[in-house]
Amino acid sequence: MRLGIMGLPNSGKTTLFNALTGGNYATSAVSSKQFEVNTAIVNVPDPRLDVLEAMYQSKKKVYTTITFSDIAGLDKGIGQGGLTGPLRNELASVDGFVHVIRTFRSDTVPHPYVTVDIQRDLEILDGEFLLLDLVTVEKRLERLHNETRIKGKNADKALLDEIPLLERMKTHLEAEKALRDLDLTPAEIRLTGGFGFLSLKPVLIVLNLGDEVKPEDTAIRYSYKNAVHVGIQAALEAELAQLAPDDRTMFMEEYGVTELSADKVIRLAYELLHVHSFLTAGEKEVRAWTIPVGATAWEAAGEIHSDIQQRFIRAEVIPYDVLVAEGSEKAVKAIGKMRLESKDYVVQNGDVIVFRHSG
Numbered sequence: 001m002r003l004g005i006m007g008l009p010n011s012g013k014t015t016l017f018n019a020l021t022g023g024n025y026a027t028s029a030v031s032s033k034q035f036e037v038n039t040a041i042v043n044v045p046d047p048r049l050d051v052l053e054a055m056y057q058s059k060k061k062v063y064t065t066i067t068f069s070d071i072a073g074l075d076k077g078i079g080q081g082g083l084t085g086p087l088r089n090e091l092a093s094v095d096g097f098v099h100v101i102r103t104f105r106s107d108t109v110p111h112p113y114v115t116v117d118i119q120r121d122l123e124i125l126d127g128e129f130l131l132l133d134l135v136t137v138e139k140r141l142e143r144l145h146n147e148t149r150i151k152g153k154n155a156d157k158a159l160l161d162e163i164p165l166l167e168r169m170k171t172h173l174e175a176e177k178a179l180r181d182l183d184l185t186p187a188e189i190r191l192t193g194g195f196g197f198l199s200l201k202p203v204l205i206v207l208n209l210g211d212e213v214k215p216e217d218t219a220i221r222y223s224y225k226n227a228v229h230v231g232i233q234a235a236l237e238a239e240l241a242q243l244a245p246d247d248r249t250m251f252m253e254e255y256g257v258t259e260l261s262a263d264k265v266i267r268l269a270y271e272l273l274h275v276h277s278f279l280t281a282g283e284k285e286v287r288a289w290t291i292p293v294g295a296t297a298w299e300a301a302g303e304i305h306s307d308i309q310q311r312f313i314r315a316e317v318i319p320y321d322v323l324v325a326e327g328s329e330k331a332v333k334a335i336g337k338m339r340l341e342s343k344d345y346v347v348q349n350g351d352v353i354v355f356r357h358s359g
């Protein structure tokens, strides 16, 4: 799973990226409009793994990961005529966005539009994304209409099936609404999956708070679905991320920080992207795996290895809470609380699973 951190120049994207990843990338008071990407993979915190590690005396503990990409180069005007090249690919390939909005005031860090205005800034890049999606839709429609004109009755039926959906998207975008508001069916989402529509992706809006937080700094309006917002002191958190764990705890207490932003952002991203984790545990390793909410045991097996999926016999499932309550796998089995599930069992968050397979 990969999240793209985007926002206007000097909103604090790289600062937030450092806070989330413990990185130490150069932040700058000079506004950069150059396309540039920093990428880092971070572990998804999961205290359940510590408990299982102790229970199974495991040799290894493997977290599931999330990738953050800090994408610089977006500003007013990028939607004009569409985007091509690496910036476009980068934006199209992420699973969701973290949209950084600047609320902090500073004499030394210029704001590209001079004043701090969170509503305006949100709408600038939102508007560009709508425009980029509209360009994509229009180009595709033009191609499809050409196909009909040239080939007539021999036109590819599968392609023509796209037309009503694309027309619906076009009307929606022209009304300046994000595609994430359209209630698309899974089939429709599959149909449009290849286009990387930007306004279709879930978005976590991060208000980058300064040291002094005023309520009016965080009053933001957006009406679309699949989005949430959260306030984060990115600069402070980037410093916290550089500290040794003990010092960090001390500072967190001092500043009244109860949850690190990195943890909060990941937690919100999991909810927003509708994913969760199942667990595997043994002497060799304990491990967490990310799957979409609603994924079946068969799909979960495929997350581990295609061989396990192809040779799937059954899943032996113990919910994490049951395992902890009983104290061991053996105890759970003894009272018959281990469940045998088939391919189409819908995996629950925290299921501890052993996949039985042939061969």
Ligand SMILES: Nc1nc2c(ncn2[C@@H]2O[C@H](COP(=O)(O)OP(=O)(O)O)[C@@H](O)[C@H]2O)c(=O)[nH]1
Pocket: 007, 008, 009, 010, 011, 012, 013, 014, 015, 016, 026, 027, 028, 029, 031, 032, 072, 104, 105, 106, 109, 208, 209, 210, 211, 233, 234, 235, 236
């Ligand atoms: N005063 C203040 N400065 C900040 C804050 N967050 C980021 N900065 C500074 O703003 C400048 C731009 O930040 P950066 O992360 O490079 O922005 P980007 O262009 O969006 O990547 C840097 O000099 C940061 O140190 C903040 O909350 N308060």
Ligand SMILES: [Mg+2]
Pocket: 013, 014, 015, 027, 028, 072
């Ligand atoms: Mg930057």
